Amino acid sequence: MSTSKQRAQLLLTQMTLEEKIGQMVQFGRIKPKEKDLIRQGLVGSFLNHRNLTLVNEIQRIAVEESRLGIPLLIGSDIIHGYVSTFPIPLAEACSWNLELIEASAKHAMVEAASDGVRWNFFPMVDIARDPRWGRIAEGAGEDPYYGSEVAKARVRGVQSLNADGYPQAAACAKHYLAYGWSEGGRDYNSVDLSEHVLRTTVLPPFQACVDAGVMTFMSSFNDVMAVPASGNPFTLRTLLKGEMKFDGFVVSDWESVEELIGHTTAADQKEAARIGLLSGVDMDMHSGVYLDHFKTLVSENPALEALIDDAVLRILTVKYELGLFEKPFVDPQLRENVILNPETVDMTLKVARESIVMLKNDGTLPLNRTQKIALIGPFGNDPHTPIGCWGAAGHHENTITVTKAFDDAQLNYTFIKGCDALDPSKDGFEAALAAAQASDVIVFTAGEHNLMSGENNNRAFLDLPGVQQELFDALKATGKPIITLLFTGRPLTIGSVIKGSRAVLCVWHLGLSSGTAITETLLGINNPSGKLVTTFPKTVGQIPLYYNHKNTGRPNFRRYLDCDETPLFPFGYGLSYSSFFYDKLTLKSSTISASESLEVSVDITNTSDRDGQEIVQVYYRDLVAQVTRPVKELCAFKKIHLNAKSTQTVTFTIDAQRFGYFTANFRFIVDPGAFALWVGPSSEDGLTTEFTIR
Ligand code: BGC
Numbered sequence: 001m002s003t004s005k006q007r008a009q010l011l012l013t014q015m016t017l018e019e020k021i022g023q024m025v026q027f028g029r030i031k032p033k034e035k036d037l038i039r040q041g042l043v044g045s046f047l048n049h050r051n052l053t054l055v056n057e058i059q060r061i062a063v064e065e066s067r068l069g070i071p072l073l074i075g076s077d078i079i080h081g082y083v084s085t086f087p088i089p090l091a092e093a094c095s096w097n098l099e100l101i102e103a104s105a106k107h108a109m110v111e112a113a114s115d116g117v118r119w120n121f122f123p124m125v126d127i128a129r130d131p132r133w134g135r136i137a138e139g140a141g142e143d144p145y146y147g148s149e150v151a152k153a154r155v156r157g158v159q160s161l162n163a164d165g166y167p168q169a170a171a172c173a174k175h176y177l178a179y180g181w182s183e184g185g186r187d188y189n190s191v192d193l194s195e196h197v198l199r200t201t202v203l204p205p206f207q208a209c210v211d212a213g214v215m216t217f218m219s220s221f222n223d224v225m226a227v228p229a230s231g232n233p234f235t236l237r238t239l240l241k242g243e244m245k246f247d248g249f250v251v252s253d254w255e256s257v258e259e260l261i262g263h264t265t266a267a268d269q270k271e272a273a274r275i276g277l278l279s280g281v282d283m284d285m286h287s288g289v290y291l292d293h294f295k296t297l298v299s300e301n302p303a304l305e306a307l308i309d310d311a312v313l314r315i316l317t318v319k320y321e322l323g324l325f326e327k328p329f330v331d332p333q334l335r336e337n338v339i340l341n342p343e344t345v346d347m348t349l350k351v352a353r354e355s356i357v358m359l360k361n362d363g364t365l366p367l368n369r370t371q372k373i374a375l376i377g378p379f380g381n382d383p384h385t386p387i388g389c390w391g392a393a394g395h396h397e398n399t400i401t402v403t404k405a406f407d408d409a410q411l412n413y414t415f416i417k418g419c420d421a422l423d424p425s426k427d428g429f430e431a432a433l434a435a436a437q438a439s440d441v442i443v444f445t446a447g448e449h450n451l452m453s454g455e456n457n458n459r460a461f462l463d464l465p466g467v468q469q470e471l472f473d474a475l476k477a478t479g480k481p482i483i484t485l486l487f488t489g490r491p492l493t494i495g496s497v498i499k500g501s502r503a504v505l506c507v508w509h510l511g512l513s514s515g516t517a518i519t520e521t522l523l524g525i526n527n528p529s530g531k532l533v534t535t536f537p538k539t540v541g542q543i544p545l546y547y548n549h550k551n552t553g554r555p556n557f558r559r560y561l562d563c564d565e566t567p568l569f570p571f572g573y574g575l576s577y578s579s580f581f582y583d584k585l586t587l588k589s590s591t592i593s594a595s596e597s598l599e600v601s602v603d604i605t606n607t608s609d610r611d612g613q614e615i616v617q618v619y620y621r622d623l624v625a626q627v628t629r630p631v632k633e634l635c636a637f638k639k640i641h642l643n644a645k646s647t648q649t650v651t652f653t654i655d656a657q658r659f660g661y662f663t664a665n666f667r668f669i670v671d672p673g674a675f676a677l678w679v680g681p682s683s684e685d686g687l688t689t690e691f692t693i694r
Pocket residue numbers: 047048077121174253254455
C-alpha cells in the first residue's frame with residue numbers, strides 16, 4: 001500500500017461522518033457561506049477559480065481554521081493551455097507527435113498550477129465519430145488506438161512532477177462513459193451502444209489513462225444503455241473500479257448526480273445522492289446533494305458509511321499524493337516566472353506548426369513573398385477565434401492574428417474582412433472583390449468562430465456558416481487563385497471550397513501563435529506535417545463516417561442513391577511540401593505466434609528537395625474472425641523526419657496481442673488465422689501484405 005494511502009487511512013479514522021461527507025463535496029462559488037463550510041470541514045474541493053489570492057485564502061481557512069486542517073483541492077479545465085493558449089486538442093492530435101502533446105499538457109499545467117490549480121479536468125478521451133457534436137474539438141478524434149496513445153501522453157504531461165517532486169496536478173479522464181456517442185451529435189443526449197462497441201472502441205483510451213496512472217475520472221452527463229453514467233454501478237463499480245483496476249476517485253460532471261432526477265432514475269435529490277454513492281461517484285460536482293442528504297441516508301442505512309469511507313479514502317489519497325498537506329499554498333511570485341514564459345510561448349508555436357493539416361495544394365503554395373495578397377474573410381484579424389473553445393485564462397490581446405503575422409513578415413497584402421462568420425450582411429463584399437481584383441492571390445479565411453464548437457455547440461449543418469460560401473463563390477468568379485485557411489473546431493462539409501481553392505490549410509483554432517504558424521506555413525518556412533485524426537464527410541447525411549467501419553455482408557452495395565460513401569478526406573490524411581515514396585514493405589517473419597511480435601519494415605524516401613516530416617501509419621485487418629471486425633484498424637505509427645532526397649528504413653515491432661479482439665462474450669482472444677497489413681501515408685493508401693498468426 002502506498003504511503004499516501006496509509007496516511008489517508010489514518011486520517012480517516014479521526015474524521016466525523018460530517019467531515020467525511022465534506023470531502024465528497026465540491027462547489028464553484030466562494031461566498032461567505034462556502035467559507036463557513038470550509039471552516040466546518042464540509043467542503044473538500046472548489047472548481048474554476050483563477051484568483052490565487054482567493055485560492056490561498058480559502059486554503060488557509062481549510063488548513064488553519066478547520067478542525068483537521070485538510071487542504072482543499074482546486075480543480076479547473078485546462079484543456080489547451082492556460083494563459084498561453086495551445087491549439088485545441090483535436091488540432092494538436094493531428095500532429096501525431098506524442099512528445100509535443102505531452103509537453104504542451106505539461107507547459108499548460110505549469111502555468112495553471114501557479115494560480116493554484118492542482119486538478120485538471122483533462123484529458124477528454126471520448127472517441128468521437130460525429131462532427132455535429134461540438135465537443136469533438138476537445139478530444140483526439142475517432143481512433144481508439146491513437147486516442148489511447150494521446151490520452152497517455154496527456155496524463156503524463158498533466159501529472160509530471162513539479163519542483164517539489166509532486167505531480168503538478170491530478171489529471172481527470174473524462175467523460176466516462178460513451179459521451180461521444182450522443183445520439184444525433186446533440187450534446188447531453190442519450191447514448192445507446194452495444195457492450196461490444198463499448199469495450200472495443202470507447203473504453204480503450206480510458207483504460208490507457210488508468211494504465212498511465214491517472215488520479216481521477218469524471219462521470220458523464222449522458223445515460224448509457226439506459227442507465228445514467230453518473231448513477232451507473234456497472235460502468236463505475238464493475239468496470240472502472242473493478243475490472244479496470246482504477247484506484248483513484250470519480251467526480252461527477254457538473255451537477256450530473258442531481259440530474260439523475262432529469263433522467264428520471266431518481267425521484268428527488270435524496271434518491272439521486274443515494275444512487276450516486278451506491279454507483280461509485282466519489283465526489284459531487286457542485287449540486288450539493290451529497291452535503292444535503294448523506295447524513296440522513298446514513299442514519300437510515302448505516303451500511304452506507306462503508307461506501308463513504310471508500311470514497312473519502314480515495315480522495316484523501318490523491319490529496320496526499322499531490323503533496324497538498326505539505327505544500328497547501330502557492331507562492332504568488334511563481335506566477336511571474338511561468339505565465340507567458342518564452343519557452344511556453346515558443347511551445348505554443350511548435351505545436352501550432354505541427355497541428356496544421358494541408359488538405360490540398362496544386363503547387364500554389366508556398367507563396368512567394370513578392371506576391372500581392374488579398375487577405376479576405378472573417379478570421380484574418382480575429383484574435384478571439386484562435387483561442388478555441390476552452391480559452392481558460394487566455395487573452396485575445398496575446399493572440400498573434402494572421403494580419404499581425406503578415407505585418408511581421410512584411411508581406412505585401414491588403415486585408416478586407418468581406419463578411420462576418422455568422423452575420424448575413426453582404427455589405428463588405430464589394431470591397432473584398434475590389435481587393436481580390438487588385439491582387440495576385442487571395443488568401444481566404446473561412447470556417448467557424450471558436451464558440452461554435454465545444455460544449456453544447458452542436459450543428460445540424462456543417463457547411464460554412466453565414467454568407468461565407470457566397471463570398472467564396474464571388475471571389476472564385478474573379479478568376480484569381482484562392483488559398484483557403486480553414487478555421488474550425490470540427491470537420492466541415494466544404495467540398496466546393498476544396499474544389500474551388502488552389503490550396504487549403506486546415507488551421508483549426510490554433511492558439512496564441514496561430515498567425516505565425518499559418519504565415520510560416522504559407523511561405524514554406526514551416527513544412528506542414530499534420531494528418532487528420534477525424535474523417536471529413538462530404539455531407540451531413542453520411543454521418544457517422546469513420547475509417548474503421550465494418551465490412552457488412554454486402555460490401556459492394558451502394559449505401560446512398562444520392563451520394564457515394566467515401567469521405568471528403570479520410571482519417572490519417574494530410575499533405576506536405578515534401579513527397580514521400582513508400583517501398584520495400586518487409587515482414588521479418590510472415591507467421592508469428594500469439595506470444596510473439598510482428599516485425600515490419602518499410603523504406604520511405606523523401607523524393608522532394610525539401611526536408612520534411614512524414615507520419616507512417618500501419619493498419620491491419622483480421623480477415624476472418626468470430627465476430628465482425630473493422631475493414632482496417634490502426635495498429636502502429638511513427639512520425640519521422642526525412643531530409644530531402646534521402647531514404648530511411650522505418651521499423652515497427654507490433655505485439656501480436658494488438659491483433660486480438662473481444663468475442664461476443666467479451667473474452668479477449670488472439671485468433672489464429674490470416675491478416676492483411678498496410679503501411680502507408682493515410683488510412684486509404686499504402687503498401688500491403690499479409691501475415692498469419694498460428
Ligand atoms: C463539462 C466538463 C467540465 C466541467 C467543469 C462541464 O460542463 O462537461 O467537461 O470539466 O463542466 O468545468
